[in-house]
Amino acid sequence: MKRIGILTSGGDCQGLNSAIRGVAKALYEHFGADLEIYGIKNGYHGLINGVYRKMEPIDFSGLLIRGGTILGTSRQPFKTMQDKDKDGVTKVEKMKKNYKKMKLDCLVVLGGNGTHKTANLLSEEGLNVIGLPKTIDNDLWGTDMTFGFYSALNVATDVIDRIHTTATSHSRVFIVEIMGHKVGWLTLYAGIAGGADVILLPEIPYDIDSVNRELAKRASIGKSFSIIAVAEGAISKEEAAMSKKEFKKHRAKMKQPSIAYRVADELRDKHPNEIRVCVPGHFQRGGSPCPYDRVLTTRIGTSAAQLIAKKKYGYMIALKDNEIVPVPLKDVAGKLKVVTPDCNEVVTARQMGICFGD
Ligand code: F6P
Numbered sequence: 001m002k003r004i005g006i007l008t009s010g011g012d013c014q015g016l017n018s019a020i021r022g023v024a025k026a027l028y029e030h031f032g033a034d035l036e037i038y039g040i041k042n043g044y045h046g047l048i049n050g051v052y053r054k055m056e057p058i059d060f061s062g063l064l065i066r067g068g069t070i071l072g073t074s075r076q077p078f079k080t081m082q083d084k085d086k087d088g089v090t091k092v093e094k095m096k097k098n099y100k101k102m103k104l105d106c107l108v109v110l111g112g113n114g115t116h117k118t119a120n121l122l123s124e125e126g127l128n129v130i131g132l133p134k135t136i137d138n139d140l141w142g143t144d145m146t147f148g149f150y151s152a153l154n155v156a157t158d159v160i161d162r163i164h165t166t167a168t169s170h171s172r173v174f175i176v177e178i179m180g181h182k183v184g185w186l187t188l189y190a191g192i193a194g195g196a197d198v199i200l201l202p203e204i205p206y207d208i209d210s211v212n213r214e215l216a217k218r219a220s221i222g223k224s225f226s227i228i229a230v231a232e233g234a235i236s237k238e239e240a241a242m243s244k245k246e247f248k249k250h251r252a253k254m255k256q257p258s259i260a261y262r263v264a265d266e267l268r269d270k271h272p273n274e275i276r277v278c279v280p281g282h283f284q285r286g287g288s289p290c291p292y293d294r295v296l297t298t299r300i301g302t303s304a305a306q307l308i309a310k311k312k313y314g315y316m317i318a319l320k321d322n323e324i325v326p327v328p329l330k331d332v333a334g335k336l337k338v339v340t341p342d343c344n345e346v347v348t349a350r351q352m353g354i355c356f357g358d
Pocket residue numbers: 011112135136137179180181182232285
C-alpha cells in the first residue's frame with residue numbers, strides 16, 4: 001500500500017486544486033486500489049498538529065476549475081520551525097512524528113519560497129518530500145514558471161485595461177498597485193500586457209522626478225491620461241540606499257497604507273492632472289485558474305506522481321525550457337528569482353518607451 005500525504009502552504013493562488021487533482025489522478029492511474037491519499041489541513045499547521053483525513057477518489061473530481069485550495073492553507077514561517085513549545089518539542093519534530101504516524105511514503109507540498117525551505121528541511125531530516133511550485137509572484141528559483149502566475153496576470157491585466165478606459169475619459173493619472181511581494185514579475189508582465197506608461201519595480205528603484213518627467217512628456221504630446229503600474233514592493237532610490245534597519249524604520253513611519261498611495265502623494269504637487277489609485281489586491285489570487293495554469297498544474301501534478309512511482313524524492317517539479325524537470329530541493333531552498341534590470345522583458349519594455357522611473 002502506498003500512502004501519500006498532500007498539503008498546500010503559504011498564500012493561495014489559482015491552480016492549487018487542479019495541481020492536487022493532477023497528482024491524485026495520476027497516482028490512482030498508477031497504483032490503483034493500492035493507494036491511500038491523506039489530505040493535510042491548512043498546510044504545515046495540519047502536519048504539526050496532526051489534522052488530516054483520508055481522501056477518496058471522488059474528492060478529486062471537479063477540481064480543475066475550482067479556485068482556492070480544498071485543503072486550506074496557512075503561513076508557517078520557516079524561522080519558527082525549530083522553536084520549542086512548552087514541552088521542549090519543535091515543529092519539525094512534531095511534523096516528523098505525524099508523518100510516521102500516517103505511515104507516509106511521501107509528502108507532497110504545494111507552495112512557494114517559504115514552503116520549499118521547510119520542504120528541504122524535512123527532506124534533510126529524512127522524510128520523502130516532493131515540492132510543487134505555486135505562487136502568483138513567480139519568484140521561485142529553479143523554475144521558469146510557477147503556477148498561479150498567469151491566472152493572476154490575467155486579472156491584473158484586466159484591471160489595467162479597465163482602468164485605461166476610465167482614465168482616458170477623465171484625463172486622470174491612475175496608479176495601479178500589483179501584488180508580487182518583493183519581486184516585480186507580475187507587475188512587469190501586467191504592465192507590458194496592459195500598456196502601462198510607467199512600471200515601478202522593487203528591482204529598479206524609482207526617482208519620483210523621473211516618473212513626473214514621463215507624465216509631463218506624455219502631456220506635452222497631447223496624452224491627457226497616464227497609467228502607472230507599481231509593484232507592491234517597489235522602492236525609491238532613496239530607500240534603496242538605506243540599510244535594512246533604516247528602511248524598516250522609514251517604512252514604519254510611512255503614513256500611506258501602501259506604495260501606490262505614496263507615489264500618488266509624491267506626484268500630486270508636481271502634476272496638474274487628477275491622480276487616482278487602484279489596488280486590486282487579493283482579486284489577483286481569486287477565482288478559476290486560466291487554461292495555461294490548468295495545463296501547467298496537470299503537467300506538474302502528473303510528473304510528481306511519476307517521481308513517486310520511481311521512489312525519487314527530495315525534488316521540486318520545475319518547468320525549464322518547456323520541459324518538466326525535477327530540481328533538487330536543496331538547490332531551490334532559500335533562493336529568490338528576481339527581475340534583473342537587463343532581462344529580456346525589461347529591455348523590450350524600454351524599447352517600447354515604457355519608463356521605469358530610474
Ligand atoms: O505570495 C503571494 C502574495 O499574494 C504576494 O504577492 C503578497 O505580497 C502576499 O501573498 C499577500 O499575502 P497575504 O494573503 O497573507 O496577505
